[in-house]
Amino acid sequence: QIPENTINRLSAYYRMLIYLAQRGTQVISSKSLANILGMKDSQVRKDLSYFGRFGVRGEGYKVALLSQKILHILGLEKGRRVCIIGMGNLGSALAAYKGFSDFGFDIRAVFDSNPVKIGKNIRGYHCYPAAEIKNVVKKERIELAILTVPLEQAQAVANLAVEAGIKAILNFAPVRLNVPRNIRVDNVDLAMELKKLSYFAGK
Amino acid sequence: QIPENTINRLSAYYRMLIYLAQRGTQVISSKSLANILGMKDSQVRKDLSYFGRFGVRGEGYKVALLSQKILHILGLEKGRRVCIIGMGNLGSALAAYKGFSDFGFDIRAVFDSNPVKIGKNIRGYHCYPAAEIKNVVKKERIELAILTVPLEQAQAVANLAVEAGIKAILNFAPVRLNVPRNIRVDNVDLAMELKKLSYFAGK
Ligand SMILES: NC(=O)c1ccc[n+]([C@@H]2O[C@H](COP(=O)([O-])OP(=O)(O)OC[C@H]3O[C@@H](n4cnc5c(N)ncnc54)[C@H](O)[C@@H]3O)[C@@H](O)[C@H]2O)c1
Ligand SMILES: NC(=O)c1ccc[n+]([C@@H]2O[C@H](COP(=O)([O-])OP(=O)(O)OC[C@H]3O[C@@H](n4cnc5c(N)ncnc54)[C@H](O)[C@@H]3O)[C@@H](O)[C@H]2O)c1
Structure with missing residues (x-):
């Protein structure tokens, strides 16, 4: 059972990833994503770990890929x-x-x-x-x-x-x-x- | 530090107490209040215990008194x-x-x-x-x-x-x-x- 606050934060990650993609950001570390959102790095990694492995350690997450995955998790891929x-x-x-x-x-x-x-x-x-x-x-x-x-x-x-x-x-x-x-x-x-x-x- | 969900529930208790008072209810037990709101009796008593002793065991809470106390706790007594x-x-x-x-x-x-x-x-x-x-x-x-x-x-x-x-x-x-x-x-x-x-x- 995934905590409800994890789902709320996923939605915030998604909104931020879209914002970053629009400004040309290709890759982002969990640390940077956490900083922008005023959260802890460990919280971001823990939230995402419920749904699989997304980034490459040391390289960060591909913004387009991660936002697409979150859209899918939220059941919004097809709208x-x-x-x-x-x-x-x-x-x-x-x-x-x-x-x-x-x-x-x-x-x-x-x-x-x-x-x-x-x-x-x-x-x-x-x-x-x-x-x-x-x-x-x-x-x-x-x-x-x-x-x-x-x-x-x-x-x-x-x-x-x-x-x-x-x-x-x-x-x-x-x-x-x-x-x-x-x-x-x-x-x-x-x-x-x-x-x-x-x-x-x-x- | 009072949990935020306790404050949310206080607001629901207050709304329900006003509704009950308008229909003439004078006294209500934590059990009945919990039932109407689809909560557990122990949750209602725990929430209220953060703020003092309100009811008389076995007799329940005076609706007018408890709603006034909650209004005061929420900082709304003077609006x-x-x-x-x-x-x-x-x-x-x-x-x-x-x-x-x-x-x-x-x-x-x-x-x-x-x-x-x-x-x-x-x-x-x-x-x-x-x-x-x-x-x-x-x-x-x-x-x-x-x-x-x-x-x-x-x-x-x-x-x-x-x-x-x-x-x-x-x-x-x-x-x-x-x-x-x-x-x-x-x-x-x-x-x-x-x-x-x-x-x-x-x-
Ligand atoms: N409408 C909704 O259902 C809804 C849903 C989700 C989120 N929101 C959020 O709520 C906010 C308002 O949404 P809305 O749909 O009412 O938008 P809107 O564009 O209809 O209204 C915004 C109002 O703010 C005024 N405004 C702009 N700059 C201002 C300033 N510096 N000082 C004072 N007023 C200023 C505008 O003149 C306008 O009247 C937005 O941030 C939006 O993202 C709205
Ligand atoms: N407006 C707010 O900012 C606000 C704030 C808090 C809560 N709410 C709650 O949101 C709800 C809507 O508030 P509002 O301010 O838009 O009220 P409103 O009276 O402006 O709108 C209610 C609409 O529902 C319609 N309606 C009534 N019965 C219906 C039915 N059986 N089927 C379909 N439509 C029906 C009415 O014709 C009306 O157009 C209320 O329950 C209210 O308590 C609103």
Whole structure:
């Protein structure tokens, strides 16, 4: 079982490797990569060791090769098809973000239950009715769902997404979702982030 | 040193206690609180034990009292004055969110560098120029800053906020900020959250 923080750091390594490749860096040592990211050299080597042997001792890692390997480990080599359910403030901000496609995330559909929004073009996406989640998710072979619906609606919407064949959910509603064991749910609770910040402010 | 996950769970306990109080619950045992949140009873008791003795064995916790204590621990008893710097997609979605004020967060000012936005009313807030960060943060005695500016601007903006007297920063730009040791920075990297979800999808 790979620690979750290792996966978070892999994502940071990937972002940095892409940044370095864009500036012409071909090879980098674990020590230099660690320095740029403010981490320990041993942490970088330990994280990568979960997934095999990548560099040549004394020569470092080939930037293009390592970034490709990490992309593969994260399951992003062929990209991931994503939908957003709930096109309110947060959902539409996420839909508008160009940064997700840099990592292979392809927003294939957005949904809402508000008749005023359904059928409209929101941030460049055609807004489907929530009732169509099952059909559209199957047709577009969507794997990941981002939930940005109100708290009271989140469980019902998660049920629709799971029934439609969604494999994993990124949930922004501040509620614990009950889903079958084979479905992964990650939660982002922005109010909790602020509360934590408040606790540590001035400590 | 209190573990960060304990602080995250405190915030979840607080949210649940408020929910219970609104529905008339006066007293709750650690076991029931743990059950509702899908946690272990021993975890709830361990988390709370860092901060003192709260319940009477066998009788449970007084909901109003415990929620007040947690509010105090999180430094929210008198509320927290917040500003948002960068009123683009994400910044304006956060500004529009009514949920933050439920926990005592009071958005006192928003800033942007785009002349088209400066001086306008965005989501109910008067948008100040970034050049005014120092004056407004001091005048309004703002303690926390939410950074929703582009990657390339984040460090410069963090410097302005720190100089102005901000104690803690919630940073959404995917870059590590260098700030003095006494300033707390928490990062929310939404692309990393999606990458992690992709890794675990279908595992
Ligand atoms: N905006 C933020 O900064 C923020 C911060 C913290 C948490 N959240 C959480 O994120 C979620 C979204 O917040 P928001 O500010 O965007 O809310 P919002 O009210 O602006 O948007 C919610 C959207 O969901 C749609 N909706 C409602 N029921 C639906 C259903 N059954 N199927 C499909 N769509 C449905 C609504 O029509 C609306 O467009 C909420 O759970 C909120 O608590 C938001
Ligand atoms: N929108 C999302 O869903 C999302 C997702 C992941 C990460 N992010 C990150 O959050 C940040 C904001 O994203 P966004 O989508 O809202 O971008 P955006 O371009 O919509 O908004 C950025 C805002 O910052 C303002 N700005 C630029 N320089 C500034 C300065 N020096 N001082 C004050 N304001 C300044 C711009 O005028 C603009 O209004 C970015 O760093 C982005 O990488 C956003």
